[in-house]
Every structure is written in C-alpha cells, then in structure tokens.
Amino acid sequence: MPLINLIIVLIVVGVLLWLINTYIPMDRKIKNILNIVVVIVVALWLLQVFGILGALGSVRIGR
Numbered sequence: 001m002p003l004i005n006l007i008i009v010l011i012v013v014g015v016l017l018w019l020i021n022t023y024i025p026m027d028r029k030i031k032n033i034l035n036i037v038v039v040i041v042v043a044l045w046l047l048q049v050f051g052i053l054g055a056l057g058s059v060r061i062g063r
Contacts, residue, residue: 001049006046006049010042013038013042017034017035017038020034021034021035
C-alpha cells in the first residue's frame with residue numbers, strides 16, 4: 001500500500017472519529033469505548049499493513 005493511501009486513510013478515520021465525538025450526543029463511557037475500539041482496530045490494521053502481524057484472514061473465531 002502506498003504511503004499516501006495510508007496517510008489518507010488515517011486522516012479520514014481521525015476526522016470521522018472527531019465528528020462522531022463532537023456532534024453525536026452520547027454518554028462519555030460509550031465515547032471512550034468507541035475511541036478505544038477504533039484505536040485498536042487501526043493499530044491492528046497498521047500492523048497488518050506493515051507485515052508485522054501477518055494475515056488476519058487466517059484467524060478463525062468459533063467453529
């Protein structure tokens with residue numbers, strides 16, 4: 001993945017998270033959970049993009 005695409009995706013995710021936190025009324029606990037989930041998902045995605053994590057497609061949940 002080219003570096004410019006990576007930067008654009010990170011900017012879009014950041015702006016969307018900022019918009020949700022700013023303009024959608026939610027309880028503070030729910031916003032904190034949402035922020036943590038987004039940060040974890042983005043961190044896992046970045047690890048996969050850079051090849052540190054490996055393929056997430058091989059991870060099976062359930063049967």
